[in-house]
Amino acid sequence: MLKRVHFGPSVLPFLLVGPQILITLIFFIWPASQALYQSVLIEDAFGLSSEFVWFDNFIELFEDVGYWESVGRTFFFSSLVAALSMSAALILAAMADRIIKVVLAYQTLLIWPYAVAPVVAGALWMFLFDPTLGIVAYTLDMFGYDWNHKLNGNEAMTLVVFAASWKMVSYNFLFFVAGMQSIPKSLIEAAAIDGAGPLRRFTSIIFPLLSPTTFFLLVMNVVYAFFDTFGIVHAVTKGGPARATEILVYKVYNDGFIGLDLGGSAAQSVILMMIVIALTVVQFRYVEKKVAY
C-alpha cells in the first residue's frame, strides 16, 4: 500500500479555498435556491403575501404560447450566433494559421471584443445601427435601405445576432488557432504531397481534426447565447420590438422585474438552470470521449 503524506491540521487549505466557496455560495447557491423556492410560490400583486402552489407556475408556463415562442426564438438565436461566430472565427483562424508571423498583432486585435462587457458591446452596435444617429444605418440609407431595428423585428434580431456573435468570435478564434497549431505540420505536408490544395487540405484534414475543438466551442457558444447575451439584448433592443428579440434570459427579466410575475420568472430560471446543467453534462461526456476519431 502506498503511504500517504500527512501534513498536520492546518487552516491554510481552508483559507485558500474559502473565498471561492464564499463566492459560489453568495452568487450561485443562494440565488439558485431562492429561484427554486420562488418557483413554487405565487405572490399577490402587492408582494405582501405568497402561497405555496406546487408546480402551478411551471404548468402555467408550459401552457403559455408566448413562452414557447420565446423558446423557439432562443433556439433560432443561439443557432445563428453559434454558426456565425464559429464560422467567422474558423475563417480568421485558418488565415492566421497560414501567416503565422503576423499572428501576434492580428491575434491581439481579435481578442479585444472578448474583453468588452456585453452591455458595452451592445451599446456599440446600437450606436452603429441607430436609425437616426448610426453610421451604418446612415450608409444603408444611402443605398436606399431604410434600416430601423426599433420598428422591424427581423432587423432587431439581425442586430442582436451580429452583436452577440461579434463578441464571441475572439474566444472561438483563440481555440481554433490553438487547435490548428496542435495539428502536426507533417500531416499538412503529407497532404500537400498527396496533391491536396489549401482548400482540400482544410476540408479533408484540418477541419476533421478540429472536431473536438469545434464540439467544445459549439457547446460553449450555445451556453453563451442562452445565458450571457442578456446585456446585449438589454442594451440594443430591450427584447423588442413587440418581443421580437425576447429570448429566454430576457423573458426571465421581463416577466419578473417588469411584469412582476416572480413565480413565473423563477420557474423560467429553474428551467434555464436545468438546460445549462444538461449542456455541461453533455460537454463533459464528450470531452472524455474525445469526439469522432
Added chain:
Amino acid sequence: MAEIHLNKVCKSYGDVDVLFGIDWTIFDGEFVVIVGPSGCGKSTLLRTIAGLEKITQGEISIGNRVVNDLEPAERDIAMVFQNYALYPHMSVYDNMAYGLKIRGLEKDEIERRVNHAADTLEIRDYLDRSPRQLSGGQRQRVAMGRAIVREPSVFLFDEPLSNLDAKLRVQMRLEIKNLQQRLGITSVYVTHDQVEAMTLGHRLMVLNGGYVEQLGTPIELYEKPATEFVAGFIGSPSMNLLKAKISGDGTKAEFSDHNSLYLASALPSQANRQVTIGLRPEHLMVNKTSQANMSIKVNAVEHLGADTLAHGEFEGCDEIVTLRLHGIVMINQGDILPLEIDPDKVHIFDTETGKRLE
C-alpha cells in the same frame, strides 16, 4: 524515369544559412543516402527536393524538369516522414487512397493499387483499421504503402526507421532495400544512423554543417574517407583519431618519444607538420611476438560475443584507443597489449584542414 540534379543548392532561413551550394546528380533508379549528424541540414535538403521548402539559390531538377517553382504535388514525388504523418481520422485504406482520389483515379483502379500495395507490405488485414490501432512497425508500412500506391518517380525518406525498436529497424531496413530494388524507383533516404547509411544505399552523401564532406559508395567512404569528419562518422565503433607529428624525413608519424608508426608511403612535403592519424578499431591487431613498437594499456573491456572491444590508453600519451578483436578474447583491465598495424590501413589527415593526405 527520373534523375535528380542538384545544382548549387543553397538554403537560408532569414539570416541562418543551412545549406551551402550542394551539387549532386542522382541517377535514375539509384538509391542514395544522405547522412550526417543531427542539425546538419539533411531534412532541409530532402524537403527542398520535395518542394516543402523553397531554395534560396541554385536549381533542382527532377527528370529533366526544373522544379524550383513547382508545388510538392506537381513534382511527382512521394515522401515517408519520420513520424509517419498518417491521417489519424482515416482508415488505413483511406490513408493510402487519399492521394489517388485527389488525382481523380477510377475507384476500381484505386482499389487495385491499394490492395496490391497492401499485399506487398503485408498489411492487407489492417486496411479497415485506424492508424491508432496499429503498432509502430505497421504504421511504418502504411506510410510506405501510401508512397507506393502513387507510383511516383521519386521516393523521399526522412529518417523513417528512427522511431522503431532495434530489431524492427533491422527488418524494415532490409524490406525497404528489397522494395526499392524491386520497384527501381529513384530514392533519397535521410538518416543519422551510419549503419543504415552503409547498408542501404548505392551511394551516400555525408553532410556536415550544410556542406558536403564526401560523396561516394559506402566502401569508398569506409576505405578512403576524404576528411577527418567522414573518418570519424563512418564505421562503428568509430575510427581512432590520434594527434601526431610527421617526422623530419616524412617516413614516420610520431606520437611521443617512444611510439611511432611507419607510413606506407613517405610524406616529405608534410615533414614536421601536425597531422591526425586515423586507425580503425578493427585494423588494430594484437601481436605479442612481433617487434611492435606501439602498445596500449587496457582500461575497459566489452564482450559483444562476436567481437571483443578493448578500450585503452596509448602508452606515452593520454589518448584513448579502441580495439575491435574478433571473437571472444580474454583480456583484463591493466593488460599491456603490443599492437601491430598494417601501414596500408593507416589514414592521415591534415589537422588544420581536416583533409586526407596521401
